[in-house]
Amino acid sequence: MIPRIVAAAALLASLPALAVTVTFEDLTPSTAYAGGGAYENGSALAGSFTSGPLTLTNNYNSSWGSWSGWAFSTTTDITTPGYDNQFSAFAGSGAAGSATYAIAYNDSTIAIPSGYQIASLNLTNTTYAALSMRDGDAFAKQFGGTSGDDPDLFQVVFTGYLSGSSIGTVTFDLANYTFSDPSLDYLVADWMEVDLSSLAAADEISITFTSTDVGAWGINTPTYLAVDNIVLNAVPEPSILLLGALAPVALLRRRR
Structure with missing residues (x-):
């Protein structure tokens, strides 16, 4: 019996996890932007927003009209410089031409929901x-x-944490002007997929930035990132795996 249970459990554990993609298309921002579209940056003082199984937090200071953390947006202005256009993705839309995407500003985190x-x-x-x-x-x-x-x-640096301890990082170059041949220098203007599977064990992902342009108050480069299509793998609970492993044994007993 035991070998059957072990084999069944191993088979179930090896099955691919069910992927859930957080697209933000279930959200509707309400603050209009003069250049077209709208955004939501926590000014309603809710402190967070939820898309699919994922909840992202933000902080809004009503005295200063400032915010940090996460926003979501449908703005598409790729030509207007400056702070007033802080909610537009440089790609001109969400990923794959979608309407809605998220904006991470300053040090942001992704709390991974239980079971994902x-x-x-x-x-x-x-x-x-x-x-x-x-x-x-x-x-x-x-x-x-x-x-x-x-x-x-x-x-941008993604750091995975499990129970408060770092388990690894993934770094992505948003602009790289370090090549000996300047014609190879680049600035990311399209949606790019970043593999974070090396951080799969994390219960929290922190997002921080590094830049060569640093002043007395820290990084001078605006520390913003547009994010879309966050893929989470649903992981079966151990009890479900155990039930699946015991099912063939129960069936065998009935047949006997």
Whole structure:
């Protein structure tokens, strides 16, 4: 009997997990943007929003009109520079031409719901960050400098945590101007898929940024990221696996 149980449990454990994609298309932002579309950045003071099984948090300061954490947006302005256009993805839409996507600002986190594991997500630059790096502004330098030879780099870092302890990181270059041949320098303007399966055991993913453009107050590059299509794998509970393993044994007993 025991070998049958072990074999059945091993088979069930090896089955591919059911993937759930968080697309944000079930959300409707209500704050209109002058350049078209709308966004939601926590000004309603709810403190979070939920799409599918995922809840993302934000903080809004009504005294200053400032926010951090997560927002969601349908704005599509890829030409207007500056802070007023902080909610637009530089790709001009959500991933694969969809309408709605999320914006992560400053240090943000993804709390992984119980019963799920992170698999991947799509990302791109925001228009605010991209134009700041491409052209420079009053607060941040033009990447590459006036000569185009400055070795500038802007990265997003995903760190997985399990019960508060780091289990690994995944780093992605949002702009890379470090090549000896400046013609190879690039600034991400399309939606890119990032594999986060190495962090699957994490119960929380933190999102932080690094940049070569740093001043007295920290990173000068606008620390924004557009995110869409977060893929979570649903993991069967151990009790479900055990029931599945015992089912063939019960059936065998009935036949005898």
